[in-house]
Amino acid sequence: MYLKGPSPQHHDGSGLRVAIVHARWNESIIEPLVAGAKDKLLAAGVKESNIVVQSCPGSWELPIAVQRLISASQIQSNATGAPSATDLLASSTSDLTLTNNSSGPFDAVIAVGVLIKGETMHFEYIADAAVHGLMRVQLDTGIPVILGILTVLNEEQAKARAGIDGKGHNHGEDWGTAAVEMGVKRQEWG
Numbered sequence: 001m002y003l004k005g006p007s008p009q010h011h012d013g014s015g016l017r018v019a020i021v022h023a024r025w026n027e028s029i030i031e032p033l034v035a036g037a038k039d040k041l042l043a044a045g046v047k048e049s050n051i052v053v054q055s056c057p058g059s060w061e062l063p064i065a066v067q068r069l070i071s072a073s074q075i076q077s078n079a080t081g082a083p084s085a086t087d088l089l090a091s092s093t094s095d096l097t098l099t100n101n102s103s104g105p106f107d108a109v110i111a112v113g114v115l116i117k118g119e120t121m122h123f124e125y126i127a128d129a130a131v132h133g134l135m136r137v138q139l140d141t142g143i144p145v146i147l148g149i150l151t152v153l154n155e156e157q158a159k160a161r162a163g164i165d166g167k168g169h170n171h172g173e174d175w176g177t178a179a180v181e182m183g184v185k186r187q188e189w190g
């Protein structure tokens with residue numbers, strides 16, 4: 001039988017710290033995606049206190065938000081007395097607010113956005129830039145960044161990919177699972 005998606009592996013996420021950064025456009029679709037990702041992190045053993053959820057305005061802002069968050073978490077864990085992730089984010093990006101007080105570098109970040117094609121070229125420009133930006137951030141930092149950006153033609157497709165109304169499958173769950181695998185492998189591979 002042909003299976004869509006990666007064949008499953010089990011990984012223990014209990015030693016991981018993971019961030020979820022989501023855009024706030026199309027929030028009714030974003031919410032179940034973030035919840036699905038978080039559920040899979042918890043199911044793999046990631047502690048609630050080691051899951052940080054942040055937001056930014058739109059998908060365009062995801063690369064800079066992810067990059068600053070990774071950088072802030074590394075500075076915080078490397079130097080005593082250095083500004084905390086909260087301080088750094090508050091000074092640079094006022095709409096990002098940490099949702100818990102745990103600290104330490106992130107092992108993986110999930111970037112979540114929903115782009116619905118409109119009548120202008122915005123969709124193509126934002127999707128292309130955001131996807132390339134996120135790839136650059138993960139290669140530049142060495143921290144896996146999970147691509148949680150849905151690019152869909154209409155709301156119906158978006159709902160199906162977020163598992164809304166019992167239709168389709170919640171892709172956020174796949175992103176949570178991918179974050180655990182890549183976080184664990186990054187620790188193993190150095």
Ligand code: DLZ
Pocket residue numbers: 023024025026057058059060061113114115116117118122123126
């Ligand atoms: C401008 C815009 C448009 C038209 N559509 C979306 C969308 O479908 N999903 C999304 O996440 N963001 C959208 N944005 C907002 C941009 O990502 C960005 O926040 C603004 O252009 C400000 O830089």
